[in-house]
Amino acid sequence: MTSPADTPAKPLRPRRSCLAVPGSNPRFLEKAQGLPADQVFLDLEDACAPLAKPDARHTIVKFLNEGDWTGKTRVVRVNDWTTHWTYRDVITVVEGAGANLDCIMLPKVQDAQQVQALDMLLTQIEKTVGLDVGRIGIEAQIENARGLVEVDGIAAASPRLETIIFGPADFMASINMKSLVVGEQPPGYPADAYHYILMRILMAARANDLQAIDGPYLQIKNIDGYREVAGRAAALGFDGKWVLHPGQVDASNEIFSPSQEDYDHAELILDAYEYYTSAEGGAKGSAMLGDEMIDEASRKMALVVAGKGRAAGLRRTSRFEPPQS
Numbered sequence: 589m590t591s592p593a594d595t596p597a598k599p600l601r602p603r604r605s606c607l608a609v610p611g612s613n614p615r616f617l618e619k620a621q622g623l624p625a626d627q628v629f630l631d632l633e634d635a636c637a638p639l640a641k642p643d644a645r646h647t648i649v650k651f652l653n654e655g656d657w658t659g660k661t662r663v664v665r666v667n668d669w670t671t672h673w674t675y676r677d678v679i680t681v682v683e684g685a686g687a688n689l690d691c692i693m694l695p696k697v698q699d700a701q702q703v704q705a706l707d708m709l710l711t712q713i714e715k716t717v718g719l720d721v722g723r724i725g726i727e728a729q730i731e732n733a734r735g736l737v738e739v740d741g742i743a744a745a746s747p748r749l750e751t752i753i754f755g756p757a758d759f760m761a762s763i764n765m766k767s768l769v770v771g772e773q774p775p776g777y778p779a780d781a782y783h784y785i786l787m788r789i790l791m792a793a794r795a796n797d798l799q800a801i802d803g804p805y806l807q808i809k810n811i812d813g814y815r816e817v818a819g820r821a822a823a824l825g826f827d828g829k830w831v832l833h834p835g836q837v838d839a840s841n842e843i844f845s846p847s848q849e850d851y852d853h854a855e856l857i858l859d860a861y862e863y864y865t866s867a868e869g870g871a872k873g874s875a876m877l878g879d880e881m882i883d884e885a886s887r888k889m890a891l892v893v894a895g896k897g898r899a900a901g902l903r904r905t906s907r908f909e910p911p912q913s
């Protein structure tokens with residue numbers, strides 16, 4: 589495992605929409621470059637048939653090196669460590685295109701050691717081919733009961749980690765959930781069957797300064813269904829969700845950005861709090877903004893919303909005016 593001292597500070601990348609692209613399909617790899625997704629992940633795992641995997645590794649290298657992925661976080665999903673494909677996936681892709689790659693996504697992570705094994709392999713490749721050691725991040729997918737039980741250790745396993753991702757399809761199979769519709773509530777249970785899982789992942793991610801990402805929604809024509817499921821994760825605090833189809837990209841970008849009203853409000857809180865805590869504003873620890881009391885905790889909440897709004901390119905439509913004395 590790389591020591592934190594070897595590792596550059598982690599950039600906070602927007603990941604409202606994370607577009608899945610089958611690594612074996614040049615047509616999709618071409619088209620993905622023109623879509624407004626925050627992240628693309630080129631898939632060598634479940635969207636890539638076993639017989640197609642060896643060629644897909646090279647196709648991905650070519651597209652990473654020659655494609656135009658400006659503005660997008662570039663990720664490759666390799667196969668999980670229980671297969672015999674993982675090491676070749678990582679070596680071929682990172683040796684061939686490591687300079688044009690931001691993260692490796694590791695699916696079906698079951699414990700911290702699996703993340704550390706990937707970290708060590710990446711370090712060896714980086715040293716061998718002369719890449720910055722520790723620059724390539726890791727995204728860990730939680731897709732089965734074992735992974736969820738171990739998620740705290742997984743989220744703390746490597747300084748390379750950037751996200752913890754919920755993989756609902758594999759997860760539903762792993763726990764025998766009585767539904768075939770990924771992300772939808774199973775009939776017969778009167779509450780939210782995903783609440784515990786999402787919160788467990790969110791807590792582990794936040795405790796380790798990582799982003800929490802929700803996985804796919806497979807009914808790609810049902811945008812209302814997508815919005816509902818994505819809205820659930822966004823309301824809890826998740827940072828983004830996978831998109832499988834161009835039609836889901838705008839919905840995801842919108843749902844995981846603050847509304848204009850919330851963004852303006854957050855910026856007002858930040859300005860007002862700065863004013864009231866200053867000597868000019870009376871050096872107060874808490875103050876009133878209209879009918880609302882604000883204090884240090886309000887500032888922290890506002891920082892999150894303002895940060896997401898700025899990252900989404902929102903512009904302020906109002907300004908804080910200090911009261912006339």
Ligand code: GLV
Binds near residue numbers: 695759804
């Ligand atoms: C994604 O990989 C999932 O299993 O949902």
Ligand code: MG
Binds near residue numbers: 731
């Ligand atoms: Mg999966």
